[in-house]
Amino acid sequence: MSASRASRFNQRSLAPVLFLAPAVLFFMFYVIFPIFQSIQISLYDWDGLGAKTYVGIDNYVELMDDEAFYTSLKNNVIWLVLYMLAIPAGLFIALFLNQTVFGMRLYKSLFFFPFVISQVVVGLVFTWFYDPSYGLLNVILGWFSLGPVAILGDETWVTYGIIFAGLWPQTAYCMILYITGLNAVDPEQIEAGRLDNAKGWNMLRYIILPQLKPATFIAIVVTVIGALRSFDLVSIMTAGGPWGSSRVLAYYMYEKAFSEYGFRMGYGAAIAVVLFLIMMIYITVFLVKMYRDEKGH
Amino acid sequence: MFPTPIERRSAAVQRLYKTALPFAMVLWLLPLIAVALTSVRSAGDITAGNYWGWPTSFNLVENYSDIFTNTPLGSYMWNSVRVTVPTVIGTLALSCMSGFALAVYKFKGNMLVFFMFVAGNFVPFQILMVPVRDLTLQMGIYNTVTGLALFHIAFQTGFCTLFMRNFIRALPVELIEAARVEGVKEWRIFWFIILPLMRPAIAALAVLVFTFIWNDYFWATVLTQGAESQPVTAGLYSLNGQWVAAWHLVSAGSIVAALPPVAIFFLLQKHFIAGLPLGAVK
Known part of the structure; x- marks a missing residue:
């Protein structure tokens, strides 16, 4: 009896070690030690x-x-600040789509589309959208007899142009977080709010948003990380140019190494x-x- | 439900909403629609600058067979499959076990190990780049799909452990207690009781990891070069350099590269959407 109890005890203290070992060793080897x-x-x-x-x-x-370092750092700050726009934009689209009309599921999936495709494709698409001779942006500007502007060739605009491209998939990401968040909002509280005559903005501000806090928290976390990881789009759209003006730290590091x-x-x-x-x-x-x-x- | 369900609004508002919906969607997907249209244009259209008008001819078959016969796109795609599929399987195997250990057992350092996975999952790739490239070189697997997949498995394990652990924690503990009283061995509890219950989490993570890895570009450029091992993201970028201004080919290539994650997403969209918010907190 006591022998079997001892073996059970051993098993229970040994089991977590065995279950954890492969993942921990692998993770240490490739992620923790390299830091x-x-x-x-x-x-x-x-x-x-x-x-x-x-x-x-x-x-x-x-x-x-190193002047290039400061340029990259400054661009990282711009990325961090402007990328946050994805959160209200995602919330806005989620509210717009939070209905139950026919075909809504398909609409939600299609709005989520930009997040599923690779940033390489997003980068190529937007490079082409900004193309100074034939790009759609300049076609549209032409209608108002403006332009042409070469967004990606202009030191002042280039970073904003890339961030705009990045906001497209990021907004889709935040949207899906809010859509799932809205599903979990307590309907009774909404009804109670309606009885108290809370409407529109007040309802959103005092009843909905507090309940969406977990979704907002994740949205902030993934957006900050997305902004600081902004490597793909810079590499594909401009390779840091023109004259290094669109570099971010992640890209500058790669370039130097x-x-x-x-x-x-x-x-x-x-x-x-x-x-x-x-x-x-x-x-x-x-x-x-x-x-x-x-x-x- | 918030906002007020549209059925409770006036007929005019309902009609407005139902018109606005497809309009907004087309606007949102405009860049992709343009790419799809361009991928069937003729080279003549491209040189004439007809990017946004109706195509003069539809070269669907020509363009798509062109990119497969005249470029290594096919082998890039195959490389992506060879990196992505083993990564999904390896990551899930490791994180099912580690998630189980962290969720079920109380032991010293549990929280510490858990936080190590969470923190490691968020670090910028660049802090790992130089050592990981060096490690891969020293192991003799630089420029191979194996080298790339091994790193991906390790890195994704962080995120997946977090996800699995939170998922198992939400399962009823009584099940495990009851099994222990019956004298069931720990590994059998894992294999026969917990693992079957984890099916939804496994499905969700499989879709997520597939998408992340298929779309990875940074590690593909750091750890591989050339058509024999590069996945399609990095391949597309080098092809873009060769196809100067051949936008119809770039577009067709982009569509082909985007297809697998899009297809998986549509097939398993329920799991995918359920998976995203579960990932970071419960």
Whole structure:
């Protein structure tokens, strides 16, 4: 009896270890350790093949004087701020589609479409949309005898043009989060609100939005991450140009590490560390909230 | 329901809504409609600048067979399949087990391991780029679909563990307790009791991971090069460089590349939509 109890006890303390081991080892190997390796590499001068030379914080010192770094950082801030527009836009479309007319399910799926397709395709489509000679944008501007403007060739407009393209799938993402959120809203509270004569904006503000808080929280998290991960569209639409004016940190890092003038892995890693630290702020906020939710459980 | 159901509004409002709906949809999908139309245009239309008018001829078969016969698009597509399918299977296998362990067992460091997965899932790819590329080179699997798939499995495991753990936590605990009283072994509890109940979560994650991996562009450019191993996202980008201003071919290629995730999404849209919000919180 006691022997079997001991074996049960052993089994129950051993089981989680065995179930966790493959995932944890794999994740450590490919995700957790590389973070620390990157931090270490950022203290070296390394072309990716030969010997590494320790240079201390030289890469970071160089970064402080690098104009391209500040351009990228500034563009990251613009991305972060403007990308947030996807949240109200997604809410707006979700409210528009939250009806039960015939064929609504198909409409919802079609509105979600931009999120399912690759950013490479989104990038190609919008490059073409902005094309100064034949692009639809300039055709439309032509109707009002405006233009032509080469959005992607203009240092002032290029970042906004790329962000606009990015907002298309991101809005679709936020929309779907809100559609599922709206389904979970308590109908009794809405009826109670209606009896109290709450309508339109007041109803949204005081009854609906508080109940949509979980959806809004996820929408903010995925949008912030999307904005900081903005690599694909920049790479496809402009490759950072013209003259580096549309670079973001994620792209600049890649460019430096795999530059045609020689690989600078250490310098690239230093840029990545800065990006990582910015992201850490959000990760920490997320974890703290999650920890509180778990404790309150 | 909010906003007020349209059936309760006046007939005029209802009519307005039903007209606005298709109109809004066309506007929203305008870029895609344009791509679809362009993918059947002739080269003549493209040189004449007829991008937005009605096509002078419909070259559906010509354009689509052209991209498959004269470019390696077919092998790019096959590479994408060879990366995506093993990633979906591998990720699900790992995260079903880790999610189960984190949801069912109380042990020291449970929360810590869980938070490691969550935090790792959010890091910018660039902080991993240099070491992961180096690791892949050293293992001799740089520029192979295996190298790409292995990394994807590891990275997606973070997100999927979070998802699975929250899903299992919402299942009734009594089931497990009852089985333990009966003396059922732990791995049998996992295999015969929990796993069958996880079917909806597995379906949702399969669709999500398929879409994420199929559409991945960054890791494809970092870990592969050339038509023998590059997936279609990176392939499309290099083809775009070769097809200067051949927009009808670029468009046809884009449509082909977008098709598999779109098809999967439509086939399993219920799971897909159910999966998204479950992912981050419960």
